[in-house]
Amino acid sequence: MKNSITIFGGAIVNDILNANGGRDFLDFKYQKKRNAIYDLTIRIALKLPFLIYSPREQKLENLSKQIDDAIPSDKFEKFNQMLTAEWTDENVLEHVESIWRKKA
């Protein structure tokens, strides 16, 4: 790759820093093996303000929805019932009866 570099700009920086699906960064982070080009590139990117690193745009998930999706469908109603109910020391069995008795 080093021989093919003719223009050093944001695109090259992106290619190098994101190489191997980010694993090169992890190697750099964990200091597992020395990668002179990676070390140099990341320092250049830090030092030269006009070199712009453009990460891939990502979608930030809605955690509550993710949790709802992860709960098996047979547990979902119980999950909601458990969260909606007001739990006190006195009504534990009452709630247990109403949440689990039906299908137990």
Next chain:
Amino acid sequence: MITLSKVTLKNFKVYGGEPYTINFEDNRLVLLDGPNGYGKTSVFDAIELALTGTIRRLLILESRQNPSDIVVAHNGDNDVVIMIEFINDHGNKRVFQRSLKPNINNAARRISNFSDLWEIKEIIDDVSQAIDDSALDLYFNSKDFSRDFWLFHYIEQEETSRFLKSNSEAQRAEELSKLFGDTVESEQKLQKLTDIKKRLSSARRDIKSKIDNIRSLHNLSNINNLSAGETEQHIFALPWLVGEKSPFWDQSTVTQLNEQRLNKAITELDKIRALSTYRDFFLRSRRYHRAAQERELIELYIGYSKTYPNHQGVEADYKNYQLVKRSSDILASGDLKLIAKNLEVVQLFLFLGLDNPENFISSIDSVIELADKSNGLASIYSEILKHHKGMHESIQVQSSETTCGLCGHDYGSHEALNKAIIDHGHWLRTELGDKERILLTAREFFESNHTFVLSKACTDFLSRRDPPSQIDLSRMAKAAASNERLERLRKWLASENISDEDLVAQDFPVRGGDSYISEKADVLSERIRSRIGPSPEEYHVLFGEDVYERTYTEYFEKDHDKLRSFDSSVLDHKENFLKARYFSSLTEIAEQLLKLEGQEQLLDVGLADTTKLIDIVNNQIGQYRKKLITDIEIPFYIYSGKILQSHQAGLGQGVFIKDPLGNDVLKNVRLVSDWKTDHDIMNTMSSGQISAVVIALTLALNRVYAKDFSTILIDDPVQTMDDINMSSLVELLRNDFSDRQIILSTHEEKVARYFTYKYIKHSGKVKIVNLMQRKEYVPTNSYVYRGAIKSEASSAG
């Protein structure tokens, strides 16, 4: 991209009076300038409120505030309105309005209800239309725009230093976790699930202990032997026992009938059954036993049953004996007056068979009369003579005495003493007058002819008699008083063919005394007992004598009629009744146990479900954070490195996100400047550096996740940052975020100037809003800064 182009504040915090509008337009950098207290942060609050429907930093103060007015209203009586206008790349505008709901009651004004105070509308062609917050999510192409806004569109003032100042590791970790996404809602769910799990575990423990308790108290295997359907009606086995006397097992309601009490009741029934079976023998045996136990009566019978009919004769005889004894003592005193006064002369003469008591009485009277007539010194001599005689008589008895009892002179021998006393008596007589001599002679005559004779008769009588003791007499009196019982005993013994002739004492007083009576009473008792005869074979095998007696006493009140007429079939009925009751109570307990076991199973299922749900929620939170960190760690390293130019001796290093466990699920997170260290930068960096790190993190999140909304609000970032960090920040913003609109507040004019200079150099559009003057300036590249450079150059030159 959508840019914030205009905000209008009406009656919001310091912005009272006429509505105040700030025109951000499509400027790349808008600087909010002005001293503290002129509302820089209020502008950010207004934008936050307009976009999210609440002001997050208010919540932090919640516990300390309880206002009765609207917290953000400049004038509590007027409406509060924030109008906000956006423009997209194509010049299309949309206007939204966040305002107070009409008719808010006082209770709703509490900060905890703050978000409920507001409603959002969209203004379309000057007409407001009610919408909800999801319209903003849609407009900005976000799954949760409020979350996005707080996470990466708004960098609050001093946000960093707040957790920096906290000494609590937990609080720091919590603050840090906020920077990695909004997981609060999910964490609350997780917390609730964890709480439920605790309650379920505790309930399960309770039920388990109840089950164990029941199992240890009751032998439920009996339930299998239950003879179903046999229901006996209650009847009283012992109807004469009422109230407290009635045994627990005979009552209509048998309380706490457990196995132990059932067995006890059955044992009692067995005792009654045995008593009823052997009642003839029992009652007979009881009679002989009781007779044999009448010890006092038997002793009286042995000692006195033969002699007590002569009780009166014995009494009279004893009285006469006493008369003689008493008379003998009176005569021995030698005092004639005492004898004359106390001696029962006639009775005594009669009893002793002597004649002429009158002679005795007249003689003593005449001697006493003579004595009464003598007086003066002569009578004293006569008295002395009387005592002299008495002394002489007593000395004569003591044959070895040689000393005079009166003067103490020792005469050497008894004979000499005796002679001296006789001589002295003669001398005394010579001193007497005639009358005294006559008296003396009369007295001596009386004594020798009357007193002496009578005394001898008494002594002879007494020596012939052996008088009974007082105890003998009182026992005989008692026997006489108990004559009816003694006669009944005599007849009963005769009817039972119990011989006693050889035992009963024939004489009074009883020969052999107490020991004879006791010994013979034993023999008679034994003869009575021997009449009981042999007991039925099983009688003593079943129970002891005391058990039969107690059963008879307790349950039949010692009434042989009740025992004789008792129908023992009622006992079988009672036993069946008790067993049926016990088994039915056992069934209830078994049902209760079944219910508890059902609950236990349910709780097991509940616990398993809860544990699984906790795992899922925990896992999802961890995965969410992990993904977020993975997404942003390269930009975060680069941005933090760019801002922290001087860090690590200017080598240019960024900050890593370190998850010490390194799994798919994030459990713990630290920010480290060197991978090998475990120390968080919170402990190694200055507050300015940390402020820079937080800005870098927010910008990284913004760069990766911000979709359509271009604006980034930064509230006074330079309070703790040094000049080098500040200049690095400007470089980062104007290069890497040139496509974003930055709205930045600062109270330092030189910072405002530097930012302006840097942005204008890069051909960015800049606006300065002076909030103290409420004026907007658009600095131009060609005028202000060229002049400043020139003047610097000329002064340098």
